[in-house]
């Protein structure tokens with residue numbers, strides 16, 4: 158078993174004080190985590206109110222998502238799965254676009270032009286090789302931009318995962334593979350998914366470095382991600398990072414985890430809550446206070462509410478949009494089909 | 505319909521010790537649609553098991569199980585997630601009997617929910633039946649009623665060749681009927697006359713049968729008599745029943761929810777054009793989904809999937825020709 162990198166322990170104590178970053182950065186990490194937790198909690202509420210579709214929460218995994226995405230620059234690539242709203246938001250996806258995505262509106266599919274962010278991937282593992290290709294393209298074009306791709310513990314069973322790691326190693330692609338081990342692939346625990354108990358070791362088989370990190374310690378995740386990103390930028394190739402964390406919430410808002418797991422297991426992980434961990438640490442050093450917490454909460458609330466308003470203001474899609482963007486130029490068949498929809502709308 | 509499928513799986517596991525069942529989340533959870541509910545508790549973890557999340561692995565391992573004398577039943581969580589397994593399917597599944605000159609064969613069933621109409625996320629509503637029907641050596645079965653689902657599934661499990669068994673998600677909980685008790689099979693390759701009529705033949709399968717039944721009902725109110733054929737299996741296809749009906753009515757409408765170009769509707773239409781041209785009084789009309797990915801945009805999804813209005817319009821069109 159590889160060593161589990163931890164910088165701040167579950168009780169908010171410094172485990173590796175020599176690796177602690179500057180207070181300003183610590184505060185930035187904390188704010189990023191609080192921000193996406195706010196989003197995740199509000200998203201579930203929106204769903205309950207019928208104002209959001211099926212949504213896969215990431216609650217409990219805030220450190221893993223914010224810590225990794227913060228290590229990127231805006232010119233890098235991000236390939237997120239459906240679980241990674243938090244990483245996408247941290248990287249720069251506008252909140253209203255994220256809401257729109259989970260409202261199944263096409264407005265959630267278009268990203269700001271200056272962001273190399275792909276829409277959330279629904280098929281498992283298929284985006285891993287794409288990240289390798291994007292990273293290679295950056296290298297060929299002489300930039301030092303990198304690509305980061307996410308996957309789950311379940312996803313790391315797919316062939317695409319293994320092919321991507323092997324390609325990345327063989328071609329020395331500047332890519333960072335994030336493997337969020339959150340304990341579950343829907344109802345299947347990692348122990349049923351694979352006999353391996355240390356997924357970071359998979360990297361070894363492909364000749365690339367593998368790192369195992371406490372995924373509930375954002376300082377450790379950030380540290381590992383930044384190191385991997387820096388390696389990639391300087392031409393030293395790919396890294397696989399396994400963040401060991403837990404899916405505290407259900408698989409999606411329509412899943413019932415009571416069918417396959419006990420409350421107890423989840424409770425242990427609630428004690429390792431990533432947000433509380435850093436908060437306790439910051440408070441202990443006099444770097445954070447209840448007052449600032451209240452102010453941050455108000456700030457986040459306002460930011461989110463404004464984003465909801467913008468999301469509400471997106472126009473409803475037109476039926477013909479289902480045929481748009483299939484090709485640069487629609488084929489004759491698509492043109493006829495578009496006419497058919499318009500005709501049906503006329504009644 | 506999901507209960508009928510669970511019933512069939514239970515009977516198959518009971519009757520034949522070489523039957524085994526596996527896939528993602530089929531064990532403890534009983535499948536995302538509960539089709540395999542309770543089966544692991546009843547038959548044990550050796551015969552009913554959760555697999556790693558890897559479709560090529562599921563199909564490939566199933567091929568090995570089948571070669572070595574088991575009767576594997578694999579569940580692919582959604583038909584749109586068959587794609588990672590296409591290498592195993594296209595390169596091997598349908599070829600084993602042929603490439604070993606009959607020495608080895610694969611009595612394997614691959615079940616997968618398919619189709620739209622229930623507002624699922626991206627890639628959960630795909631209808632890839634034509635892709636599989638195109639692969640030599642694999643059969644494709646798609647039931648539209650609970651009692652058919654049970655009998656066809658049992659026949660698929662008994663079959664000595666690989667069978668894809670697609671289950672319309674829309675029908676899982678929306679259609680209910682009394683299903684005969686006990687073990688019975690419905691033969692593969694025999695269409696079902698869902699409604700008798702004399703003016704026009706409508707051919708459909710799976711989730712589109714109920715859509716066409718509604719259109720037929722509406723047409724009847726206007727004095728149009730629709731004969732509705734539920735194809736049940738695409739490979740083998742019951743060409744005879746289709747042609748007999750077209751010979752009687754002289755008109756045909758074919759309905760599927762998959763994209764139009766190179767879809768299975770085209771295969772049916774071409775068969776009719778080739779073999780029953782003399783009987784036709786109008787060109788065969790296809791009603792299908794569009795040549796675009798199935799939209800995950802729920803507010804406009806209903807404009808993609810064929811509905812009774814669209815089918816009724818096609819019926820009027822062939823009658824007005």
Ligand SMILES: Cc1ncc(C[n+]2csc(CCOP(=O)(O)OP(=O)(O)O)c2C)c(N)n1
Nearest residue numbers: 240279280281309310311312341342343585
């Ligand atoms: C190719 C493919 N197969 C199956 C599914 C259905 N599915 C959606 S999520 C999921 C489990 C994923 O688990 P994991 O990779 O650990 O990620 P997590 O959801 O835990 O973040 C499955 C099986 C899918 N989306 N894509």
